[in-house]
Ligand SMILES: O=C(O)CCC(=O)C(=O)O
């Protein structure tokens with residue numbers, strides 16, 4: 001027996017008169033929710049969606065084609081908006097960050113990452129609404145509960161209470177900031193709602209330069225091991241976008257990676273975040 005549990009293939013959650021269909025996308029992360037229009041969900045459906053979100057860590061809703069207002073209204077059900085002061089937002093909707101193709105050399109998200117770990121309180125949830133999708137441009141998510149749970153008891157014990165430095169080096173460069181934002185966080189965090197522990201790391205070097213109290217050189221080998229371990233193929237879902245998709249993920253237990261294989265083609269999504277707690 002290992003401490004990982006295979007996800008059930010399909011479950012139907014019956015809530016009063018409405019049905020939410022939850023279909024696992026892999027054996028380790030992600031579910032597709034069907035049978036709902038996100039513009040029109042009742043409280044029972046919302047509860048079923050939230051339960052699935054906590055179980056599967058990221059959710060896919062196909063064929064939603066949400067307007068900006070509808071996207072904002074759905075995301076608002078999950079908490080307070082997070083505002084990204086560094087990046088330009090939509091004029092009338094300061095909580096909406098348009099993502100577009102800046103070219104591969106400026107693709108700051110083409111690596112495994114949690115969002116905004118340089119903040120004291122990184123966002124809890126991100127929602128993306130797909131507006132103009134090229135061939136390619138997939139996004140991958142990896143389950144960081146499983147990354148933690150599949151470490152040996154010895155390494156888990158060693159990491160207990162350890163913190164690392166997280167920096168916003170790539171964003172600072174992209175936006176020409178004089179100061180690189182940075183913050184210390186535990187490398188194993190406990191999810192405030194599920195109570196499960198997740199590995200909390202980032203790319204060694206520019207995102208996570210070192211463990212607290214250690215030099216970058218001392219830290220690098222273990223950071224590298226953890227980073228590789230965090231993105232094993234059997235902990236990943238790779239999403240092939242279609243226009244009209246709404247995808248949401250839990251930024252407290254998943255990392256993600258935006259694949260840039262679409263050259264200079266147009267790719268446009270809208271992004272809204274919900275603010276989160278300080279990781280503990
Ligand atoms: O472009 C994407 O697919 C995801 C980009 C990303 O990392 C993010 O929105 O946080």
Ligand SMILES: [Fe+2]
Pocket residue numbers: 109113114115256
């Ligand atoms: Fe991201």
